[in-house]
Amino acid sequence: MPLSPHLSVYKPQLTSILSILHRASGVLLALGTLLVTAWLLSAMAGEQSYNTLHSLFRLGFTQLVLFGWSWATLYHLCNGIRHLIWDLGIGLEIKTVYWSGTSVVIFSALLNLLLWRFS
Amino acid sequence: MTATGHWKVQRLTAVLLIPLTLWLLFSVAKLSSASYPVVQAWITTPLTAIFLTLFVMIAGHHAFLGLQVILEDYTHGALRKRAILFSRMVLATATLLSLYAIFSITTQDL
Numbered sequence: 001m002p003l004s005p006h007l008s009v010y011k012p013q014l015t016s017i018l019s020i021l022h023r024a025s026g027v028l029l030a031l032g033t034l035l036v037t038a039w040l041l042s043a044m045a046g047e048q049s050y051n052t053l054h055s056l057f058r059l060g061f062t063q064l065v066l067f068g069w070s071w072a073t074l075y076h077l078c079n080g081i082r083h084l085i086w087d088l089g090i091g092l093e094i095k096t097v098y099w100s101g102t103s104v105v106i107f108s109a110l111l112n113l114l115l116w117r118f119s
Numbered sequence: 120m121t122a123t124g125h126w127k128v129q130r131l132t133a134v135l136l137i138p139l140t141l142w143l144l145f146s147v148a149k150l151s152s153a154s155y156p157v158v159q160a161w162i163t164t165p166l167t168a169i170f171l172t173l174f175v176m177i178a179g180h181h182a183f184l185g186l187q188v189i190l191e192d193y194t195h196g197a198l199r200k201r202a203i204l205f206s207r208m209v210l211a212t213a214t215l216l217s218l219y220a221i222f223s224i225t226t227q228d229l
Binding site: 026029030040041057070074083115119 | 134136137140141144148149159175182183186189210216217219224
């Protein structure tokens, strides 16, 4: 039987933390697809239900959650591109792995700020 | 699905989701202060309806493939099968509901 990574005996490093974050954000996004479904269903149900959900999305706390959620999306997207490049056999030197990891965190944060400038 | 098939589809859906996700995020951000008729008109635009349909189906499948890998790593025995089946059911239901909503909205005025 294949064994899961033994997280508890593993010294945290940027590489392992980003790897875990990729999975964690993935799970979050899977749950987030339910939000997209709710949004579409409310739009289908008509103006009143759409406005109800919309005002819920507008609350300060919800905005904070949505801000984190969109960052999780953009992080998963950027880090996913990093994984796809690795799959081509590129960027696997340890120095490059650290450099691309830091870049992904910074770039996804900037993209998220840009996204929220739009709203 | 075979292991290599799973691997390939996960990558293929990932590549397709890059433009689709960026498009959806920035579109929704722009619509966040729009009124209902504007949102309705946006969804009804043919290109939007097509991209939304693609996003919902591809994202749902990508999410399922990802969750399956995670569940295979952290669950064992009978629980593993049940957990994977459950996640597939929830995601499939959400996807179908989304498709139904997109279809209903785009055909409302026909």
